[in-house]
Amino acid sequence: MTWVNLEGRAFWMLFVAAFLAVAVWESYQARRELTTPAERRWSRHGLLFAISSIAQAFLFRVSPVALAMAVEASSFGLLNRPWIPFALRCLIAVLVLDLSHYVTHRAFHSISWLWRVHEVHHSDPDYDVSTAARFHPLEVILTQGCNLGLVMLLAPPAVAVFIAEMMGVVVNIIVHANVSLPGRADRFIRAVFVTPNMHRIHHSVELAEQSANFGQAFCWWDRLFGTYLHDAAAGEQALSTGIRCRQGEDTLSLRHLLGAPFQAQRR
Numbered sequence: 001m002t003w004v005n006l007e008g009r010a011f012w013m014l015f016v017a018a019f020l021a022v023a024v025w026e027s028y029q030a031r032r033e034l035t036t037p038a039e040r041r042w043s044r045h046g047l048l049f050a051i052s053s054i055a056q057a058f059l060f061r062v063s064p065v066a067l068a069m070a071v072e073a074s075s076f077g078l079l080n081r082p083w084i085p086f087a088l089r090c091l092i093a094v095l096v097l098d099l100s101h102y103v104t105h106r107a108f109h110s111i112s113w114l115w116r117v118h119e120v121h122h123s124d125p126d127y128d129v130s131t132a133a134r135f136h137p138l139e140v141i142l143t144q145g146c147n148l149g150l151v152m153l154l155a156p157p158a159v160a161v162f163i164a165e166m167m168g169v170v171v172n173i174i175v176h177a178n179v180s181l182p183g184r185a186d187r188f189i190r191a192v193f194v195t196p197n198m199h200r201i202h203h204s205v206e207l208a209e210q211s212a213n214f215g216q217a218f219c220w221w222d223r224l225f226g227t228y229l230h231d232a233a234a235g236e237q238a239l240s241t242g243i244r245c246r247q248g249e250d251t252l253s254l255r256h257l258l259g260a261p262f263q264a265q266r267r
């Protein structure tokens with residue numbers, strides 16, 4: 001069995017397992033009570049996720065792992081050089097692929113028309129595991145396009161792309177958990193990975209805090225590029241998430257979830 005055969009099955013198995021595990025965790029240790037019933041949130045975010053997944057599959061007939069396998073033996077590419085040790089090529093690929101998510105995430109916040117698209121993810125006034133599925137189809141397509149472009153440029157080992165993809169799925173679900181890690185555990189994990197406490201600061205209603213903690217899996221990029229914020233000004237328990245100018249709106253309506261990028265910009 002090749003990595004590409006495993007990819008689809010592993011993606012869905014990890015997605016479902018991580019989603020259910022975090023949902024159970026939240027049911028025992030929710031950081032904050034949701035303002036909207038979980039059933040409504042899950043059904044709307046699930047529908048948005050389905051639309052985004054179908055749009056992505058329709059547009060890109062190739063997955064990142066399949067593309068990596070296709071370009072592995074090509075004459076171009078930066079990481080398909082046999083003189084670079086295989087383990088080093090894998091390590092560089094996993095790091096660079098995660099760094100690319102940091103870069104694209106910053107671009108989604110810095111460029112106004114990209115922010116309109118990414119705003120759909122941030123306009124969630126609540127914050128729970130289903131927020132991990134709340135991405136506009138355009139954001140999913142643009143992110144996957146960048147990902148595929150980078151795989152073509154790097155021509156990395158397929159196994160490294162597989163690891164990066166699976167890590168991305170699991171971490172995206174965990175960091176959106178509506179749970180609060182104890183300070184010590186949070187600090188320990190934050191030495192390497194982004195935690196729910198760290199990513200939640202990025203979802204703060206405060207604009208300055210939205211401009212921090214962009215990392216997807218590894219927290220090093222924020223520390224390296226000066227966008228790391230350890231604590232929210234309001235404190236972990238009082239931190240409010242969402243977008244101030246969208247408070248009180250029906251941010252779960254399909255009109256908003258699909259149409260927000262085409263409406264007047266708000267910040």
Ligand SMILES: [Zn+2]
Nearest residue numbers: 105109118202
């Ligand atoms: Zn963001």
